[in-house]
Amino acid sequence: MRRLTILLFLSFMTLAGLTPAWAGGIAFIVNSGGASISVIDMGTLKEVRRIPALREPHHVALSPDGRSLLVGDTTGNQMMFLDPNTGEVQKRIPITDPYQLGFSPDGKYLTVNGLARNQVDIYDAATMKLIKRFPVVATPSHLAYSPDSSTVFVSLQDSNKLEAFDLRTMTEKWAMPVGKTPAGVLWLNGKVLVADMGTDYIAVVDPADGKVLEHVVTGKGAHQLFMSPDSKVLWVNNRVGGTTVTLDPTTLKVTRRYAIPGGPDDLDFAPNGKIWITRRWAEKVAVLDPATGSYDTIDVGRSPHGLFLNPRAPSPTVVSSR
Amino acid sequence: MVDPLDITAGWLEEHLLIPALYQVGLMNWEDVSYGWALFAVYGAVQVVVTFAVCLPLERWRPVERWPDSGAVWVDVIYTVLSRVGILPLVTYVMFYRAQVFVTGWMADQGLVPPTLEGVFPFLLGQQVITFVLYAIILDCAEYWRHRLSHQFRWWWALHSLHHAQRQMTFWSDDRNHLLDDLISFVWFGFIALLIGVSPLQFPLLVLVLRFLESLSHANVRLSFGWLGDRLLISPRFHRAHHGIRAAGDRSCNYGAVLPWWDMLFGTADFARDYVQTGDPSGEEALATGTYWQQQMAGLRRFIRSFGRRTARQGM
């Protein structure tokens, strides 16, 4: 009898080992209007707990070594460092107005956009020392790097501009009009794409001089762009239209349109092919099945904004009951 | 578990405000509009709850009965404007960004803006307790703001609009001169720098606090008893502040929700009983004028207050 039990136990262990994505996985959803971060069990799609933030957290970035998930708290003037496997708070350090943040592909720099303070700050990623502060005309909201980490592109929401900064010389390269209310930025095949929340298109911009090469219509209030992990599908969330569309990254033709009401904002990819989308005004996350267009709904806190999926993390349900 | 009021605000945002902003090319006001939607929805609920409770109370045991209660209507306008309408929007636009700017500047100088949670780390995550503590601090700040508004001539000129009402009801809490409102915003803007917990996180607590403020103006014979009156401000207690003889700097009972500050700083008077309200020193338009007549009369009194050094009557 006992042997049978052990055998059974071992087979469960193997099963668990074979399917790590389904054994657990944590999703972090940043509730910008609720001063908290929801910890979701990716297996059960249930909120397990909330990590308190100080005031108003918005966006996240994983450190280059993968050991910390940084969460910027804007009005709290604080950067939270979370353990991406457990959600434990590693530290909190004072940083001015960290709205949008992103590490350069070479892992050297961390760019922090101070939306309310009209500044773009470049930090040394290893030491978190401020290297350079660029004052900008208005409200830097999103950012993207060139793959060689030489340039960071920042959209200036309340102006009509995209601005490029040279990270080698720490100088401003250019600031060019690209649309009405520039939002999400993405590097794609040697071009920079900028979603325009004030219109219904994304602008394709020449990274050398900031000239707009063409417009691609995606939907009203084009807000944020994401490339799938296999680089085969480009996703765009349209804030006003309440839609998420997929595009072919080579032709930039819209291939499919999904209705995601409630102000779709950020998006992340789960290993099972599902797409997680924060719905700002609905206080929910949609877990979209791209094949069918239907989605599961998870209740989170007020105004969910940034999100991060860590499918390799152990189940947070187990962590919390420990 | 999603708050139905949040969902209502989200619906307003998605179906009315955002399409409108998109139409007129002001999508960069998106965040502000959502904040306003939340304020407006919660404000509307405050008004409805206050109305539902206070109206029966006023019918039940009124302090005064008026043959013509026309002067009450303007207070309804004040209430709706300040709790649902334009004033929350102004607060949001003016002070939200200013606050981020100033705290960010402080952090730049190496000064971390002090927060209660910073001083007492165990409070982090205890948002309800933290907010209650902040509410107490804010109430103390409100006591001093109010008390000072009775001391300075120019300030009293503005605040006297609040006191001019002879038909005081639960609607009267928000009747203030716009300049007086502006001063309050700045006053609390500074204090909020240190605090910064969004009241939107605690709609129920804010509702209770605002309800108590409205109730304290109600035309009702209601006291919370010897002990109760010393814990929370009752209609009886605040009515003494609005008494005719108490107008200006001879007043008492300046507190908003907690009577503790009056007791602590020697301005509490628990003896005055259901007095008549009003301010005979002000012109009639302050009491019975339309909204704009009252605002203009307040402005005139404000300007005059810098001219004459005599006639401290009614101060």
Ligand SMILES: [Zn+2]
């Ligand atoms: Zn007064």
Ligand SMILES: [Zn+2]
């Ligand atoms: Zn009063």
